Amino acid sequence: MRRLTSPDRMKLINEKNILKIVHENPGIYRKLIAEKTNLSSQTVTNLVTELVERRVLLEYAPSLGIKGRNPVSLSVNYAGFYMITADINIGRVAVYVNALDETGVASEERPVDQKTDVLAVLKEMIGRVLEQAGAGRTILACAISVTGVVNEDKGIVVEAGKLNWYNLNLAGELSYL
The missing domain is CATH 3.30.420.40 (ATPase, nucleotide binding domain)
Structure with a gap:
């Protein structure tokens, strides 16, 4: 079994925090996750993209009736x-x-x-x-x-x-x- 490096451990911790927040707040979007975790928006985007690609998280776009691009909501793929x-x-x-x-x-x-x-x-x-x-x-x-x-x-x-x-x-x- 491969030993985890410090960056690997940090990534796992950050993924776990993101999953916990999405679990507790279904429909949350990336910007709010960044605020709740104190991670940079880019870090959240990168980790969420990986989790979506692995089908751990699901994305959906609710219509909020606001002008501009609506945020993409996230939920755990239970x-x-x-x-x-x-x-x-x-x-x-x-x-x-x-x-x-x-x-x-x-x-x-x-x-x-x-x-x-x-x-x-x-x-x-x-x-x-x-x-x-x-x-x-x-x-x-x-x-x-x-x-x-x-x-x-x-x-x-x-x-x-x-x-x-x-x-x-x-x-x-x-x-x-």
Whole structure:
């Protein structure tokens, strides 16, 4: 993995600030973003242009009924990005793909018991819901709920005895996502 340089980190921080402001103020335009972030207009324009090209932000031109060129409004493209969630316990495994606007795209549930290789079932189900969701989906996050003791920082299931999981590096097992 490439180390981030100081300018790279600054760019990420500025993008995050812009996204936060657009999230909190749908329909905001570049000039107001520059004022709220204390960034130069050119920096905001450059970053917003990149975010629009990556389809993270959407542009639209509302008619304000004023003379001259109306500002281009911005909104976050929640429908264009997706997350996988999974709920794992001894009775069942459920896997979902949702858009960030909370629209359900695909899901699957399956009963399991103590004899089931739950990790294999989970991976198989994730593959199927991703296939159902269709190609080209940008998965931004994966959230897994497991009944047991979990080290969230390291992504390790310390103990989920009824699933026969002990010191399972779940984050590593699902790193392909």
